[in-house]
Amino acid sequence: MQKVASLPLPPADALDASAALTTCIGDAIEAAGGWIGFDRYMALALYAPRLGYYSGGAAKFGRDARDGSDFITAPELTPFFARTLARQFAPLIAMDLPRVLEFGAGTGRLAADLLLGLETEGALPETYQIVELSGELRVRQQETLAARAPHLAGRVQWLDELPAQFEGVIVGNEVLDAMPVRLFARLGGRWHERGVALADGKFTFEDRPLADNAIPDALRALPGDHDMVTETHAEAEGFTRAVGAMLTRGAAFFIDYGFPAAEYYHPQRAEGTLMCHYRHHAHPDPFLYPGLQDITAHVNFSGIAEAAVDAGLSVAGFASQARFLMNAGITELLMELDPTDARAFLPHANAVQKLLSEAEMGELFKVIVLTRGLDDALPLAGFARGDRVHAL
Template identity: 50%
Template sequence: MAQPPFSFPLPTDPAALDHSDRLQALVRDEIARTGWMPFSRYMECALYAPGLGYYSGRPEKFGAGGDFVTAPEISPLFGRALAHQLAELMALSAPRLIEAGAGSGRLAVDLLGEFERLDALPERYDILELSADLRARQQACIASELPHLAGRVHWLDSLPEQFEGIVIGNEVLDAMPVELLRHSAAGIEQAGIVVEREGTLALDWRPAPDALAEQARSVGFHPGYESEINLVARAWIAEWARRIGRGGLLLIDYGFPQAEYYHRDRRSGTLMCHYRHHAHTDPLWLPGLNDLTAHVDFTAIAEAGFESGLSLAGYTSQAHFLLNCGLLDLLDRDADPLARARDNTAIDRLTSPAEMGELFKAICLLRGMADVRPLGFTRGDRSHTL
């Protein structure tokens, strides 16, 4: 059995190990038919293979008992502040909201609760979720905490053909499959997966197709440089742009403008794996049990939107965005000392440059809403850096 790429015990749950074995068998079978699997396809299998991928087959992913913690799990203040921005945008477009990748359902609960307090409930709250496991968890969370609003929430199997309103995505782009590339002595090479004699999966580098190699050169792949290009995220933005009439997308994730993403000093890229709150860099270790992510190139996201007819309405740090949305005004000044301390700790995690405040960014792309300056971008806008 493979050793973990960090000082941490191997999982001992036979069901979990069998889960990973079955996913690896699926990958080996596909490679047997094709001979070579691009890394992006492997990442797609590892995360989304029906019933076996990390997001489609793991029962516990978020929170203290999972592999990582997202902002909605840190504090309901995140969703409540975000609701003020979404309420403003829905009032300017249409009272419909789609949440892409709703995780545990925690964000939906916090958003709906604050919309109700603001008297700004959407006519319909749709969730686009690929994972049947997560869909069930979201349904249970909403039914338990907001039973009187559960009827407003619907789950989608695919993107709607036409849509007016706002699409919200928190930590969605980072989980999209990426192409892994390097600039070696042989030129621009693309990573793929092969099966070694003993049946283990291994990385294999081959000359990249001309179009992909040209993209790598254009963003600054220097000799000895290895990083990622997310073609799926760009296509996802373009698909939404094709469907959105009046409205847009508000996306929050960790990442950089292109000049920072492909900085000369970031020579090994941003691809990371997460297992039980441990980060490591071996994407082939126990696939199906690890989350695989890459940071977001926000310049590429803005370009994909612009090329598809969307306008860039704002780009800033999560800290600026949440504070602009009135995060501090949501504090309960009459709460007991323990509750106030808990909220202050949460706000520090959400806004501190040493925590999520600087690494995480918010970007807003709109159509049919010319000259709108959304609430969350009124101060600290960084659109000029893209």
């Protein structure tokens, strides 16, 4: 395993953990006959017990590489992200939906700030549940809630798995992109599955031709015969169906980076969307430091929408993050600060600008809301203008 130029070298204990995970993945490849699909590799790299990126002790979330983190999310940038969500969630909670369920709670910052925002809106949920498999992240979430919202921490419950049934409001920020994807390559007009093998003790990509009946439906009808690499999202779509089976009445909001299928599989995106994040550097090598870096792919929101409809849900809104946040009132919240107090105002203004800017997170990130059992007159201010459901 070689260090990529310009990326910092992990400390010795982290390298030891990565080496242990490398051995674990190597054993899985050998047990499978010398090749595993990339989705299997990604699942082990991110979620192998005690060693995977999300199941181990890596810092993950933070403001820059100096704190040992790899990336920053919208809730970590500014509390105005959660406060704006609270403005959207409050009228839904008032529709006799008194529970909130969060997936992918990270450090707990979104949970803490969302509860504080809902308290300001006069719409505190009876319970705030977090589905969290990582013991390390659960502890961080508890610490964050105790520090930022100690009087509300008692409303929070942690779950090890999806409840059988749920009625309320669901939120998942940057959850879908962290689910394992399958990789495919069209080479010389023929589709192959791109998996992982071992060569001289190192992980390497290896392509295997697909029979016509094994080509995923999402790829079968793609126009042209140019060479390309892309992904499919069976796990994220399966997760969406599971949410549909669980949600008896309510609304599920998912915020993530991605595109509708027409953009996702556009010929100009012929290299796919797979990306890794290490110490706030983005790079394309998923074999670097297994267990110490995030591996992600953009979300195909058309696939998510189709899976939701298959599960009996309605797609009630789909918009860019910028449009959703502006519709829901983020700029109004920001103006509650005194703009003449530069020391207090400018950091929040800069963070909000990053959330809204097309050059930053505003256009790449999207918000989709899936509902069941709610009437057509939904109070969904976030989608009042710029709704793109038609593009799905």
